[in-house]
Amino acid sequence: MNLTLRVWRQAGPDAPGRFETYEATDISPDSSFLEMLDLVNEDLIGQGEEPIEFMHDCREGICGTCGMMINGRAHGPQSMTATCQLHMRTFQDGDELVLEPWRASGFPIVKDLVVDRSAFDRIIEAGGYISIDTGSAPDANLIPVAKQDADLAMDAAACIGCGACVAACPNGAGQLFTSAKLAQLNTLPQGQPERYERTEAMVEVMEEHFGSCTNMGECEAACPKGISIDFIAMMNRDYRKAKFRNRRSA
Amino acid sequence: MLDAKTPEGPIETKWENHKFDMKLVNPANKRKFEIIVVGTGLAGASAAATLGELGYRVKAFTYHDSARRAHSIAAQGGINAAKNYHSDGDSIFRLFYDTVKGGDYRSREANVYRLAEVSNNIIDQCVAQGVPFAREYGGLLDNRSFGGAQVSRTFYARGQTGQQLLLGAYQALSRQVKAGTVELHTGLEMLDVVVVDGKAAGIIVRDLNTGEISRHSAHAVVLGTGGYSNAFYLSTMAMSSNVTAAWRAHRKGAFFANPCFTQIHPTAIPSSDEFQSKLTLMSESLRNDGRIWVPKDPDETRAPGDIPEEDRDYYLEVKYPAFGNLVPRDVASRNAKTQVDAGKGVGPLKNGVFLDFADAIGRLGRDAVADKYGNLFEMYERITGEDPYQVPMRIYPAPHYTMGGLWVDYHLQTTIPGLFAIGEANFSDHGANRLGASALMQGLADGYFVLPYTIGDYLAPQLGSTPVDTSASEFDQAEADVKAQVDRFLATNGTRSVDWFHRELGKILWDHCGMERSEAGLEKALSEIPALREEFEQDVRVLGSAETLNSSLEKAGRVADFFELAELMCRDALTRRESCGGHFRVESQTEEGEALRDDDDFAHVSAWEWTGQGSEPVEHREPLEFEYVKLTQRSYK
Numbered sequence: 111m112n113l114t115l116r117v118w119r120q121a122g123p124d125a126p127g128r129f130e131t132y133e134a135t136d137i138s139p140d141s142s143f144l145e146m147l148d149l150v151n152e153d154l155i156g157q158g159e160e161p162i163e164f165m166h167d168c169r170e171g172i173c174g175t176c177g178m179m180i181n182g183r184a185h186g187p188q189s190m191t192a193t194c195q196l197h198m199r200t201f202q203d204g205d206e207l208v209l210e211p212w213r214a215s216g217f218p219i220v221k222d223l224v225v226d227r228s229a230f231d232r233i234i235e236a237g238g239y240i241s242i243d244t245g246s247a248p249d250a251n252l253i254p255v256a257k258q259d260a261d262l263a264m265d266a267a268a269c270i271g272c273g274a275c276v277a278a279c280p281n282g283a284g285q286l287f288t289s290a291k292l293a294q295l296n297t298l299p300q301g302q303p304e305r306y307e308r309t310e311a312m313v314e315v316m317e318e319h320f321g322s323c324t325n326m327g328e329c330e331a332a333c334p335k336g337i338s339i340d341f342i343a344m345m346n347r348d349y350r351k352a353k354f355r356n357r358r359s360a
Numbered sequence: 361m362l363d364a365k366t367p368e369g370p371i372e373t374k375w376e377n378h379k380f381d382m383k384l385v386n387p388a389n390k391r392k393f394e395i396i397v398v399g400t401g402l403a404g405a406s407a408a409a410t411l412g413e414l415g416y417r418v419k420a421f422t423y424h425d426s427a428r429r430a431h432s433i434a435a436q437g438g439i440n441a442a443k444n445y446h447s448d449g450d451s452i453f454r455l456f457y458d459t460v461k462g463g464d465y466r467s468r469e470a471n472v473y474r475l476a477e478v479s480n481n482i483i484d485q486c487v488a489q490g491v492p493f494a495r496e497y498g499g500l501l502d503n504r505s506f507g508g509a510q511v512s513r514t515f516y517a518r519g520q521t522g523q524q525l526l527l528g529a530y531q532a533l534s535r536q537v538k539a540g541t542v543e544l545h546t547g548l549e550m551l552d553v554v555v556v557d558g559k560a561a562g563i564i565v566r567d568l569n570t571g572e573i574s575r576h577s578a579h580a581v582v583l584g585t586g587g588y589s590n591a592f593y594l595s596t597m598a599m600s601s602n603v604t605a606a607w608r609a610h611r612k613g614a615f616f617a618n619p620c621f622t623q624i625h626p627t628a629i630p631s632s633d634e635f636q637s638k639l640t641l642m643s644e645s646l647r648n649d650g651r652i653w654v655p656k657d658p659d660e661t662r663a664p665g666d667i668p669e670e671d672r673d674y675y676l677e678v679k680y681p682a683f684g685n686l687v688p689r690d691v692a693s694r695n696a697k698t699q700v701d702a703g704k705g706v707g708p709l710k711n712g713v714f715l716d717f718a719d720a721i722g723r724l725g726r727d728a729v730a731d732k733y734g735n736l737f738e739m740y741e742r743i744t745g746e747d748p749y750q751v752p753m754r755i756y757p758a759p760h761y762t763m764g765g766l767w768v769d770y771h772l773q774t775t776i777p778g779l780f781a782i783g784e785a786n787f788s789d790h791g792a793n794r795l796g797a798s799a800l801m802q803g804l805a806d807g808y809f810v811l812p813y814t815i816g817d818y819l820a821p822q823l824g825s826t827p828v829d830t831s832a833s834e835f836d837q838a839e840a841d842v843k844a845q846v847d848r849f850l851a852t853n854g855t856r857s858v859d860w861f862h863r864e865l866g867k868i869l870w871d872h873c874g875m876e877r878s879e880a881g882l883e884k885a886l887s888e889i890p891a892l893r894e895e896f897e898q899d900v901r902v903l904g905s906a907e908t909l910n911s912s913l914e915k916a917g918r919v920a921d922f923f924e925l926a927e928l929m930c931r932d933a934l935t936r937r938e939s940c941g942g943h944f945r946v947e948s949q950t951e952e953g954e955a956l957r958d959d960d961d962f963a964h965v966s967a968w969e970w971t972g973q974g975s976e977p978v979e980h981r982e983p984l985e986f987e988y989v990k991l992t993q994r995s996y997k
């Protein structure tokens with residue numbers, strides 16, 4: 111198949127950006143979307159032009175490195191699918207694809223389609239863990255966990271930290287990411303002792319970096335792992351309780 | 361001869377006693393020591409977190425944009441531990457025994473025993489961290505049998521165990537970042553180890569976004585930088601996984617052990633065309649319920665569902681009735697190759713074998729199968745466009761894990777004092793073949809429970825010393841070398857991309873040092889690789905500048921190291937004139953075509969010393985003694 115690509119090129123964080131047009135020719139429908147970009151880059155190198163920088167690593171939908179806007183949609187047209195898992199059979203011969211980096215003030219552009227998502231790490235550092243030093247844990251089966259809770263925690267823990275939720279959100283909000291980690295840890299018995307401090311600390315760092323949530327639901331639709339916006343409601347409940355408790359103990 | 365410094369005494373008490381015998385750094389003094397940890401996968405992140413908790417001052421480095429992205433994340437199946445929660449006869453000794461046997465008797469008994477011993481602590485630790493392991497209805501942990509084990513000792517979190525364990529370690533690390541004990545540097549790639557007075561003194565790193573090169577010194581350096589399967593170009597590794605940190609340490613004097621011990625994983629999705637960039641693994645847990653077969657007739661044209669039982673060859677079940685589809689990885693891989701080479705391959709390119717779930721769906725119901733493997737089935741469908749609930753999956757072996765790596769002693773210290781290697785980056789625990797669900801176990805054992813203690817024994821005598829000043833001439837030299845290489849790549853201005861060379865190198869390696877190795881093939885590879893490397897040096901095209909993100913430039917450095925490593929892999933494979941585990945020399949096989957070991961001549965570790973490019977490396981040997989596991993010909997019949 112043959113496609114036309116309009117790709118955002120930007121030499122560096124402070125450089126002006128612009129769209130460039132490239133042709134992707136002779137692409138096999140069985141190849142992946144990123145393999146298609148590899149071929150375009152091979153052509154560019156052949157012509158002496160700098161290849162397009164894009165984010166990727168595992169190429170199996172789990173590391174959360176990849177991500178770009180494809181025709182205005184985070185990770186492209188296929189639901190529950192990270193950019194690296196998209197295959198060209200999803201597209202039609204002759205399609206024009208517009209490729210842009212994640213657009214959000216919380217994710218500054220590094221180069222071309224690459225952005226800086228370190229704000230996510232700051233949120234986790236604020237409290238996205240259970241405080242237990244290595245070697246001090248009791249036998250694992252001393253803490254029974256209801257299967258239902260374990261399953262719910264796993265649903266939330268499936269987040270890969272790609273940032274599609276932020277990119278898809280008109281407000282550039284970080285609620286889905288933050289609430290997924292909170293839902294995992296706050297559902298499990300091990301996570302109870304720090305539940306409210308954790309919630310307050312993470313939410314506050316989130317608000318420093320990202321926009322506010324107005325319940326548009328675009329995040330859930332864009333999430334390659336199907337993380338549910340119900341977790342946001344859970345987070346809001348816990349946050350209100352946290353505020354109340356922490357005020358009392360202050 | 362190499363001394364592994366294995367402690368004396370019975371194997372059950374070696375580690376306990378040794379922990380008592382090792383020198384300690386008292387808690388108040390720990391903050392006087394600085395430790396560099398390179399890599400934030402399972403091993404690196406768990407080590408950095410634990411060292412931080414203990415009070416050391418840690419600097420952790422990763423080339424990823426976040427410490428949550430290392431390829432440990434992609435491990436699907438699970439993690440072994442000898443908990444014996446199911447009272448099915450498991451024990452530390454059995455896990456030890458299975459690991460030594462599964463590794464085809466080419467690992468060090470004492471290390472493996474320790475690994476089995478701490479396996480239980482890992483599960484406790486991870487559960488306490490909030491890793492959402494699968495549970496039974498009663499709320500207790502669920503287990504499954506995995507990859508050739510005859511007991512249920514594998515803990516799992518859906519098909520995303522590696523992800524959940526890595527996130528657990530990343531979160532523990534994040535907690536230390538907040539506590540201020542760990543300084544975390546993301547987006548920085550280590551390009552050299554600096555050795556001063558024979559000891560590791562620090563590292564040189566390059567900022568991948570700005571190109572800035574910087575120097576860092578410490579009392580000790582720990583490498584948790586993973587394996588080298590990407591030498592094959594097509595592998596199950598992430599695109600950026602590389603050998604650079606380990607290799608550059610090797611060039612500075614760290615011996616590289618058993619580089620030819622590479623694992624070809626039996627259940628990857630076959631490639632669909634020549635531009636394929638990587639191979640995707642389907643968890644081997646699928647072999648618990650899927651049945652592997654090929655049509656008996658090479659010219660079979662019917663759809664798989666229309667082929668009657670009598671025309672199918674369930675070759676593993678027939679040949680290995682006791683283990684069936686659960687034979688170890690090397691055995692499963694080689695048998696698939698035999699079928700495909702005989703023309704019985706399936707799929708449009710006839711390059712795979714079937715992994716069929718029809719029976720399991722009939723027996724357990726579609727929902728139960730979906731519950732266990734749903735995400736894997738979806739992943740398969742997304743890649744191939746085929747629905748494995750309807751048609752059997754197609755699988756074929758792919759380069760996966762590398763058992764070889766930097767040689768380390770019982771303390772996980774390399775031959776450079778003060779330089780440690782953990783996780784897949786070292787060679788120590790898996791011998792010639794790794795069992796399923798043991799990589800996560802080893803990465804976390806090294807990082808959480810072994811290195812944080814053994815490193816104290818090295819540090820304790822240095823109390824009162826400060827790290828070498830980074831203005832030392834050794835740092836000048838190392839930085840100049842790194843810069844010179846970067847400049848050379850940009851100045852070459854040849855005609856072919858880095859990827860082109862990498863792909864060509866991968867083909868040579870796969871053909872001659874892949875699932876089967878022969879003397880003639882290896883000799884051929886040893887003449888082709890240096891020739892291609894020379895072409896690479898003269899004709900590679902790296903565009904752009906060194907001052908911004910430049911992934912071709914990053915790759916060029918990694919591929920240069922793969923060239924040198926590939927030569928050593930072939931040299932090692934040629935020298936080891938026996939078959940064992942993942943290393944199959946066609947000249948050394950039983951009448952049934954199984955790997956035939958030669959214990960009289962090869963029950964040793966080959967640890968190679970770098971002597972310069974184009975000059976023959978020197979082989980050092982560590983003899984392996986088996987006191988507790990009797991050497992037998994592996995048999996899975």
Ligand code: FES
Nearest residue numbers: 167169174176194
């Ligand atoms: S590259 Fe890892 S999730 Fe896409």
